[in-house]
Amino acid sequence: MSFFARFAQNRGALVGLIILLLIIAMAILAPLLFPESPWRMVQRPFLPPLSQDGFPLGTDTMGRNVASGLMHGAWVSLLIGLVSTSVALLIGVPLGAIAGYYGGIIDDVLMRFTEFFQTIPNFALAIVLVAIMQPSITSIVLAIAIVSWPPVARLVRAEFMSLRNREYVEAARLVGQSNTTIILRQILPNTLSPIIVLASLMVATAILLESALSFLGLGDPNVMSWGYMIGAARTVIRQAWWLSFFPGVAILLTVLALNLVGEGLDDALNPKLSRER
Amino acid sequence: MKKPLALAISAAALAFTSAALADDPKEGGVVNTIIQPEPPGLVLGMVQNAPTRTVSGNIYEGLLRYSTDLEPMPQLAESWEVSDDGRTYTFHLREGVTWHDGEAFTADDVVFSADVFHRELNPSARAVLQHVESIEATDDHTVVFTLKQPFGPFLISFEAGTFTMVPEHLYAGTDFRNNEHNDHPIGTGPFKFSNWERGTVIELVKNEEYYEEGLPYLDGVNWHIIPDGASRAVAFENETIDVLPSGTVENFDIPRLAEMDNVCMTEEGHEYFSPFAMLWMNNREGPTADKRFRQAVMYAMDREFAKDVLWNGLGNVPLSAFGSNARFQNDDLEPYDYNPDRARELLDEMGYDGEEITILPLPYGETWTRWAEAVQQNLREVGINVETQATDVGGWNQRLGDWDYDLAFTYLYQYGDPALGISRTYLSDNIAKGSPWNNVEGYENERVDELFNEAATAFPDEEREALYSEVQEILHEDVPVGWLMELGFPTLYRCDVQNLVTSGVGVNDGFKDAWLDR
Numbered sequence: 001m002s003f004f005a006r007f008a009q010n011r012g013a014l015v016g017l018i019i020l021l022l023i024i025a026m027a028i029l030a031p032l033l034f035p036e037s038p039w040r041m042v043q044r045p046f047l048p049p050l051s052q053d054g055f056p057l058g059t060d061t062m063g064r065n066v067a068s069g070l071m072h073g074a075w076v077s078l079l080i081g082l083v084s085t086s087v088a089l090l091i092g093v094p095l096g097a098i099a100g101y102y103g104g105i106i107d108d109v110l111m112r113f114t115e116f117f118q119t120i121p122n123f124a125l126a127i128v129l130v131a132i133m134q135p136s137i138t139s140i141v142l143a144i145a146i147v148s149w150p151p152v153a154r155l156v157r158a159e160f161m162s163l164r165n166r167e168y169v170e171a172a173r174l175v176g177q178s179n180t181t182i183i184l185r186q187i188l189p190n191t192l193s194p195i196i197v198l199a200s201l202m203v204a205t206a207i208l209l210e211s212a213l214s215f216l217g218l219g220d221p222n223v224m225s226w227g228y229m230i231g232a233a234r235t236v237i238r239q240a241w242w243l244s245f246f247p248g249v250a251i252l253l254t255v256l257a258l259n260l261v262g263e264g265l266d267d268a269l270n271p272k273l274s275r276e277r
Numbered sequence: 278m279k280k281p282l283a284l285a286i287s288a289a290a291l292a293f294t295s296a297a298l299a300d301d302p303k304e305g306g307v308v309n310t311i312i313q314p315e316p317p318g319l320v321l322g323m324v325q326n327a328p329t330r331t332v333s334g335n336i337y338e339g340l341l342r343y344s345t346d347l348e349p350m351p352q353l354a355e356s357w358e359v360s361d362d363g364r365t366y367t368f369h370l371r372e373g374v375t376w377h378d379g380e381a382f383t384a385d386d387v388v389f390s391a392d393v394f395h396r397e398l399n400p401s402a403r404a405v406l407q408h409v410e411s412i413e414a415t416d417d418h419t420v421v422f423t424l425k426q427p428f429g430p431f432l433i434s435f436e437a438g439t440f441t442m443v444p445e446h447l448y449a450g451t452d453f454r455n456n457e458h459n460d461h462p463i464g465t466g467p468f469k470f471s472n473w474e475r476g477t478v479i480e481l482v483k484n485e486e487y488y489e490e491g492l493p494y495l496d497g498v499n500w501h502i503i504p505d506g507a508s509r510a511v512a513f514e515n516e517t518i519d520v521l522p523s524g525t526v527e528n529f530d531i532p533r534l535a536e537m538d539n540v541c542m543t544e545e546g547h548e549y550f551s552p553f554a555m556l557w558m559n560n561r562e563g564p565t566a567d568k569r570f571r572q573a574v575m576y577a578m579d580r581e582f583a584k585d586v587l588w589n590g591l592g593n594v595p596l597s598a599f600g601s602n603a604r605f606q607n608d609d610l611e612p613y614d615y616n617p618d619r620a621r622e623l624l625d626e627m628g629y630d631g632e633e634i635t636i637l638p639l640p641y642g643e644t645w646t647r648w649a650e651a652v653q654q655n656l657r658e659v660g661i662n663v664e665t666q667a668t669d670v671g672g673w674n675q676r677l678g679d680w681d682y683d684l685a686f687t688y689l690y691q692y693g694d695p696a697l698g699i700s701r702t703y704l705s706d707n708i709a710k711g712s713p714w715n716n717v718e719g720y721e722n723e724r725v726d727e728l729f730n731e732a733a734t735a736f737p738d739e740e741r742e743a744l745y746s747e748v749q750e751i752l753h754e755d756v757p758v759g760w761l762m763e764l765g766f767p768t769l770y771r772c773d774v775q776n777l778v779t780s781g782v783g784v785n786d787g788f789k790d791a792w793l794d795r
Contacts, residue, residue, distance in 0.1 A: 039654045045586050061529075062586055062647060135667045217646065221638070221665035222653075235529040235643050 006268040013264020019257035023250075027078050030071035038069040038224040049242050058242050061232065069224045070246055076225040077254065080141055080210045081203040087145035089199060092152025097183050099153070100160025111157070114150045122147040126209055130218045137220045140213060144206045155198055159191035193269035200262035204255040211251050226251050304494050306793035308774060310520035310784070311509055312479060312500040319462045319470065319479075321441035322390070322399045323453060330438035331522060332479055332500050334785035336377075337464035339437035340368055340387065343781040345545045347602070347693045349432055350780070353382065353442060353465065354420075363427030363736030370418040374488045376444045377463045377470075384414030389445035391422075398453060404697075405434040408734075427736035430694030436549060437466075437786055467493040467789040476502055481788075494792035510534060519774055522784045523547055523766035528644040532589050534769055541772040544591055544765045546783020551602035552766065553595070554688040555702075556652070556759030557677065560719045564634060564661075565683050569627040571756040574684070575613035576620035577659040578652055584762055587648050591765025597753040600763040603691050603699060604738075605745040610753045613760075620659040633662045634683035640670050645686060648761075652684075677713035687713070688764060693781070695745055696733035703748075703757055704729055720757035 008014050036042070043052065047059040049066075057066035099110040117125075126143045133139035163169060164187065172186050213219055214227030215234070226247040233243030316328040321337045340354040349357075354368040374382040392412045395402035408428040413421045424431065434440055442465060447458045462470050467489070468481035479500040483493055501518065503509045510530045512518045514537065523546070526534065535542045558565040558574065565571060580594045597613075599606040636656075638649030649665055656663045663684070668676065676682050692698035701707050705726050707716040725748055732744035768784060770777055773794040777787050 037654070037657070039650060040658075041582065041651065041654060062651060131669070217667070221646075221649070221667045232643070232647070235527065239533065 003268050006271055007264045010260075010264040010267050012260045013267070016257040016260025016264065019253055020261055023074050023254050023257065024078065026071050027075035030068075030075055034065065034068035034071055036068065038072040039064060046236075046240050048240075049246075057246050058240075060229070060243050061236055061240070066229070066243065066246060069229055070226070070250055072224050073226040073229060073247065074250065074254075076137075076223050077207045077210060077251070080137070080144070080225075081206040081258075084141045084144035084148070084206045084210075085199050085202045087141060088149040088202060089152055089195070091145065092149035093156050093188075093195065095149075096153035096156025097160055097188065100157035101164055101179070101183055101187070103161070103164075107157070110153070114153050117147070118150045120147075123209065123212065126213060127216070127218065130213055135213075135218050135220055137223060140210055140218075140220060143213075144209050147209070148202055148205060152195070152198060152202075155194055156191060159194060160187055163187045163190055193265075197262050197266045197269065200258055200265055204258035204262070207251065207254055207258075302494050302775065302792040303794060304792070305496055306494075306795060307497045307499060308495055308519050308788065308791065308793065309499045309501060309517060310522060311512070311518055311525045312502055312522075313509065313525045314504070315476065315502045316479075318459060319473070320443070320459050321438060322395055322402065322443060323459070325399065325401065325438075327524075330782075331785050332481075333441070333462060333464070334437045334466075334782060335468045335481060335498065335788050336462050336466045336470055337437055337441040337443070338466045338786075339435045339440050339442060340370075341432070341435040342786060343433065343436060343549055343693070345548050345778075345781050347433060347548055347604070347781050349435070352437075353387075354435075357432075359432070364424045366422040366424070366431065368420045368422075370420065371488060372418055374465055375486055376446075376465055377484060378444075378447075379486075380444065380446050382442070382444075382465050383417045384420045385417075386442055386445045387420045388412050388414050389449055390442045391440070394443050394448060394453065395440065399439075402434075402440050405431065405440070426734045428696075429733055429735065429738070429741050430692075430696045433693045434697070436782060438782065466786075468495075468498060471497070478502060489789075493789050495788060498788050506530075513769065516771070519771045520777065520784065521769040523768050526769070527642065528588065531767060531769065535767075539772050540769060542767045542769050543778050544767050546768055546778035546780065546787065547766050548602045548781040549693050550782070551600055551691040551693070551698075552688045552764045553600050553691050553698075554686070554761040554764055556761055557682065557685040557687055557718050558756070558758055559680065559683050560721075560757060561680065563683055564627075564629055564632055567627050568755055569623045570629060571759070572613075573620040573623040573627075573629075573659065574656065574661070574759055575756055576616040576623070577661070578655045578759070578761070579615040580761060581615065583648055583651055587644055587651070588762065588765060591767055593763040593765070595760045595763055597749055597760055598699060598703070598758075599695060599745070599749055600691055602693070602763065604694055605742050607746045607749040609746075610749060617655075617659045624660060629661070631660070631662045633664060635664050635666050637666055637668055637673060637676060637682050637685035639686040639688070640668055640673050649686060674713050677717050678711045680710065680717070680719065684759075685717075686761075687717075689714070691763075695729070700729040700733065703752060718758050720755070722751065722755065725751055 041063040042065055043055060043059045043063050045059055045061055045063040047055055049058040050056060055065055060066055095110055099107040126147045129143035129146060130139055169182060169186055172182050210225060211227030214225050215231035217231060219225055219228045229247040230244045237244055312328050312332055314328060316326055316332060318324040319329060319333050321329060321333045338352050340352060342350045342352045344350055353371055355371045357366060357368045359366055370384060376382055396406055408424050410423045410425045415421055444463050447463060448456055467484050467487050469484045471480040471482045473479045480497060482497040503512055506527050510526045513521050513534060534540060558571050560566055584590060584592050584594055593601050596610045636649060636653055639645040653663050653665050677685055690698055702716060703720055703725055704716060705721040708719055709715055728744050728748040732741045735741045735744060768778060775792050775794050777791045779790045780786055
């Protein structure tokens, strides 16, 4: 069975994938459909959805187009999700690989370091980091990456520990391959599937984290993101439900889609496990 | 001002008050209102915080009160006269006034309050007192202030919050800050301090011995302390609270609350403070050092939009440096109307190359954040490359104090007279690192310094007016800072609370005349 066929066996994953593609399309089409800045005050404030042509989702507290904000926000959310996950992987994978491969004192030191981060609540640490670095896209990406790499490190370490004594690894060692080559060319490729599954879920978590930070007013003030839209609409939620409703739905769908896709990937990459389930 | 004129004005003020009262007030009832945040203490002069002024302005009194046009009205002084050279002010005190503990209020109390108590404790009163040579009680009910030179805003400095009268018999010769009476303030006002349950409520009760016939009508005023903004709004909605003084609920809640049945709103009662929102522009370096750039910023901003959308249409878009509630406003200046094309022209003319500038919003909540977003968008539309940098209050204070900014939001009180609240922003000897409240923009203009200094001590008012007119023309051309808005801080109240706001400081001394139509 092909990879995609196994993926598609999970109906939920297929739905998730379609939603995700739609959101990516939104992000790509945003500058074409709404070439003007989403910050532009274009109409009367508080227009309800569908009350005027060109404003299908209405306008916000300052007369900005909610639809435009939603589309441009998709790009910001996806970008932050992907970049911060990549950064987290860049920190977590090498640390986990080294700890798991070498074991002993190196493992102890690296794992105590990881635990140090794991003992601090993620969100609290992210708030502190962003507040210290001043809110901007870079500081938010960094903060999210810094709070989300420990699970990656632990996962990779566990995989390496179980693989490092396999016969093919011993064979590689016997023919004189260096440790670096063994880590990168022999073991790492075999740990990729759990990493991919974890990464897809991490993108979802990162989007939620960014939204939560923006909601608290710690987003990049120059970027229209979904969390910012909800945060700004919070104060008028009794007068204008649509301002927080649509970005809220967008976050919900994106995170749901990513989770479904993650589950589908898990099924597709670990056929044995999924059959047993 | 000579005596007949002064009397005419006080008579007019009395007539105004009695006309407003013609509606046959009812006696009795207790008003529940809010104080936010909880004041650190209640002795005016010793504590200068806004909430102290609000509560204690009903316990203590000054020599004068000010109408919503900032005209002086009699309070503890029933009349006053000014000598022809503007250096001698004679106040005739009301007779038969007693302190809340029964002692008589006399001219000695005035001399003690001004010359001893405020000189030692109160920086804002001290700024006025530095112009005073001597204060004398010529008899029990007459006090004469002799000034070193004429000082234009002298007569507007006697508001209770700034220049309150404190009892000599309780404070003279004691350690003021540790005086046992600080916990139980004794004033001459219409309400007496009754009880302060920390974190819950401050209760004032009617002063039965009050010297003004029939006043006050209310049996008492309870100032509730509710730390959370949303809870304050709810307390007003469910009618636990009758009066929301300005600034006690979030801006965005105001339209909703104002639309409720039996709720009235007034914008009056903040004229004395008249907060003026400004955009600091760094005059020292970067594009903002160019006058044409600063003018372009003025033309690029849609200030009417900000007023309508962000401030619920309340407030006023100023012409230039002098707000509409300041005296001596020059009305002939051409307004900086919203004109993006003119802004682009000016930017072309100066050869602006798209250098990035930053804008610091005021970290005081949602309205200010939205405002910064609007201004940023306005500026981007005329081609200014502007980025917003979010800060907290500490960071904002520090960056302004260090002059590390291009554009920054702020607001300042005007205190009724240019010499008290306006000149401080433009005088070059007021440039000093470390404070976010002085001449932060770094504007230096010898002629402006000269005019402001001359106008502060010029006499009479016609001469001041001419000097201030010229200074406004220069400032209007140079645009040292952006003039955003005179903020409207409305007071919300149940419509059956009658006659609540009768002066330029609103509820700070307003419960004296208020009554309940229930």
